[in-house]
Amino acid sequence: MPKTSSAQGRDFLSTGYSPPAEGAKAFFDKSHINFPLGFLDLHSVPEYFWIPAAYRPSSWSVDFSEMASGQLARAEALACSGCRHACHVMLYADTKTQLFGRIPIKHIILMQMRFDGLLGFPGGLVNPSKETLEAGLSRELSEELGVAIPISAENHMESCHAPASSPSSSHLITHFYVKKMEEEQIMEVERAAASTAADHGLEVLGMVRVPLYTMKGGGGLASFLSHSFIGNARSQLVDSLLRFNLVSPKELHKALTHSLKIHTHTAEDLQAALVLTEVKRKQF
Structure with missing residues (x-):
């Protein structure tokens, strides 16, 4: 079983994941990965990274009822009071x-x-x-x-x-x-x-x-x-x-x-638009 960690980091595939909470069980130390991920070059990712659900071995399923994303078993979710x-x-x-x-x-x-x-x-x-x-x-x-x-x-x-x-x-x-x-x-x-x-x-x-x-x-x-x-x-x-x-x-x-690069360009465009809006605002 891979070693778990509560260290902060980023997801190697998706910009949509937030850093995991303390005690996260799906955030791994790459030095303890002992199965093939195919496309993943372990030398190019951070010390700790998130593995999408589709690429976790089925043998891990029991150990992931509470993950960094807050995942729950269906019965557990329905039993949540309030x-x-x-x-x-x-x-x-x-x-x-x-x-x-x-x-x-x-x-x-x-x-x-x-x-x-x-x-x-x-x-x-x-x-x-x-x-x-x-x-x-x-x-x-x-x-x-x-x-x-x-x-x-x-x-x-x-x-x-x-x-x-x-x-x-x-x-x-x-x-x-x-x-x-x-x-x-x-x-x-x-x-x-x-x-x-x-x-x-x-x-x-x-x-x-x-x-x-x-x-x-x-x-x-x-x-x-x-x-x-x-x-x-x-x-x-x-x-x-x-x-x-x-x-x-x-x-x-x-x-x-490429999406990350687009985000950078978008931020630059928004900044330029903000500057233009500020100039116009001061004219009135």
Whole structure:
């Protein structure tokens, strides 16, 4: 079993993870990793780093009920006294379509632009004392997407405490689901979300597809990952891309590396815009 550590550091794959809390059990000293990670060069990562769930050996599962991200067993999450619960789902489908007739899209993954300007997955608050998690999630999907989508316990991926940096995160437990659909079903969801969904234009500003390809100039997945996400939605997306083999580890690592560069340029642009705004403000 790898040695655990509460040392602070960064995730080697995703910019979406926060530094772990004291006693974290999924944050490892690289000198004690004794299994192949394939794409990971241990000489190029920090002394301590985060291993995404999709790449942890199954033999570790029992030892990870309380991880740096606050992950919980489903039963433990439901037994939490005084906690609020939110369920969200990643809907996806395979596709043979190509962008510009030459760039394979491969998979369609749906996310949404929220009312607060952040990207997230469809779903919302549920009340386990009055409904099952899955029934509550299906209800939220009907409101946000305009269609009834059955969700089962088999679609459940993880339950965890919401990141402390998330709005209204106090005592909030998030439950994440993944459901594969047919391409036509996904397209029907998109049509309904824009035409009949009760929350369209209010809590949900619009559905968006995740571009899983990388263009010559670096656009695509890297640019998408550089946007702002609600809570742990970005880490949920990254973990799911790996777990379901929707993007190769090498491609994802390349996209995240470029995404960090985009963040740097974005900060510079924002600073320039701030300076211009300050000049204009002083003129009035």
